Every structure is written in C-alpha cells, then in structure tokens.
Amino acid sequence: MTTTWRHLPASAREIAGAATEAVAAARDRDAGAYGPAVDRLTAADRAGLVLGGVVRLLLEETHPDGLDGDDVRQVLERCVRSAAQWRPEVDPHVLLVLLAGALGVYDPGDDDAPPDPAGIARHAPLLVADLLAAAGRPLEGYLTAAFAEVARTELHD
Secondary structure (H helix, E strand, C coil): CCHHHCCCCHHHHHHHHHHHHHHHHHHHCCHHHHHHHHHHHHHCCCHHHHHHHHHHHHHHHHCCCCCCHHHHHHHHHHHHHHHHCCCCCCCHHHHHHHHHHHCCCCCHHHCCCCCCHHHHHHHHHHHHHHHHHHHCCCCHHHHHHHHHHHHHHHHHC
8 A cells, every 4th residue: 555545544544455455456367365355345434435436537537538328338348358257257237337326327226236335346446457457557546536536525515
C-alpha cells in the first residue's frame, strides 16, 4: 500500500489495501491471493462505493467522448472473456451492474436479482483490473481520486 493513504481513516486504509491486493491478484490471475483479498473487500464497509468510483474514472478516461451501448458491451465482453479464463464463475450480470452503477444508471429496485456485497466484491477487482490494462495505468492514482471524490461528496452532504 502506498504512503499517500496514511492520512486516511483506518476503514479507508483497509479498503485501499484490500482493493490493491485484489486488483493485483486479478491482474496476475492469482486465485490463491484473490480469495483472501476479496474476503477483505467484502468485510470493508463502502468498498463498493470506492471501487465504483475507480470504475467510473477509468471509463471516463478510456472513453473521453462518452460511452454508448456498444462501448459498454465491448468492455463487458472483454472483461468476461478475460476473467472466465481463470474465474469460470464470473457473472456477466454482476459486471453489468458494476458498469451501470459506475455510470449512475443502475436502480437496484428495477433488478429482480441485484448482486449482494460479496458478489460485488468478487467482481469489482476483475473489472478494475481489466480497465486498468486497457488504460495502461496503475491503480494508485484512480484509488486516490476515488477516495477524494467520496470525501467531497460526504463534505457536501
């Protein structure tokens, strides 16, 4: 974990550490490391909010002119194909929920089977790792920006 997160509360540092480990394990396709990191993410309150912010930032950067349905489909297909090679239980619906949630167009009330926090924690690092590979960038800056966004939102609420 980077020293730039030392100023964060313990709960945020836990999210940062677990997310960093889970995304690295997803990138490396390391099933042994992925499970414990995902368990940490599942237990970390608001991890989904932070990782959703990371996904949104990555989508904005990799699609500066905006996303259309074809772009979302391509991201979804690329991530599912890549993840299925080492995580055959990957659920395209959960990944789509993550994408739609990051874009602000997902309403869990309209979903007959909304994913639970554990499902989100199992899939978010797969999506983040895939988007990072497409962007050719490391996680740290996006995670820092997502924490800053959460802090700004909480300050204004």
